[in-house]
Amino acid sequence: MLGVFFLAACANDTPVESPLANFEEVDSAKVVDAPEPQPGRFYPGDRDAIDHGGYLVQLLGCGSCHTNGALDGVPDMNKAMAGSTTGIAYSSPLTDKHPGVVFPPNITPDEETGIGLWTDIEIANAIRAGTSRHGSRRLVTMPWQGYARINDDDIAAIIAYLRSIEPVSNVVPRPVRRGERTRERFVYFGVYQNKIDD
Ligand code: HEC
Helix, strand or coil, X not given: CHHHHHHHHHHHHCCCCCCXXXXXXXXXXXXXXXXXXXXXXXXCCCHHHHHHHHHHHHHCCCHHHHXXXXXXXXXXXXXXXXXXXXXXXXXXXXXXXXXXEECCCCCCCCCCCCCCCCCHHHHHHHHHHCEXXXXXXXXXXXXXXXXXXXXXXXXXXXXXXXXXXXXXXXXXXXXXXXXXXXXXXXXXXXXXXXXXXX
């Protein structure tokens, strides 16, 4: 009897912890500029194509994920497009105590840490089909669905632009598996749908 009372008392005193208690709102009100092409760089496309590609990259918001600090409101423009050490959760923190997390990679033409050694087709497939370099897996949270209908001229312009910007050496953290704890910062997008019984 005493035990039951004790348990009930404890239950009453225990505050119900919100599953998002460890989350805070981020300031996502920043628009990230696409960096300028570098005059000294080898231009694989003509200048008009590169400028058009820069415009498209700006329009499609690539830098909002692929620039460090952009996801949490303080973009580091010295490392524009060089990847983000703030990750994006790809599973729900409501159900997974530790959600899976990916980090938008470095898409500058750096050969070691960026996409400098990727072929045009590999880059085009990552953007329009959301596939990894060798096609072995689907890129997670990269919004390729919104880019799937980019036409061949526009994708060539985007690639020419990406090859024309300053290569920045920058390594992002490796992906975090679901259930694995990480000490890296990450943000959570609303990507889950509710279940409705028929
Ligand atoms: C909502 C955030 C977001 C936006 C916007 C975004 N990306 Fe990504 N992108 C990612 C993430 C995250 C990955 C890595 C996913 C993974 O590894 O599973 C990725 C992967 C890539 C890759 C593969 C690179 C590699 O090393 O694996 C390329 C290339 C790329 N994105 C280019 C672009 C371009 C170009 C744009 C704009 C047209 C863009 N992304 C917009 C989040 C984003």
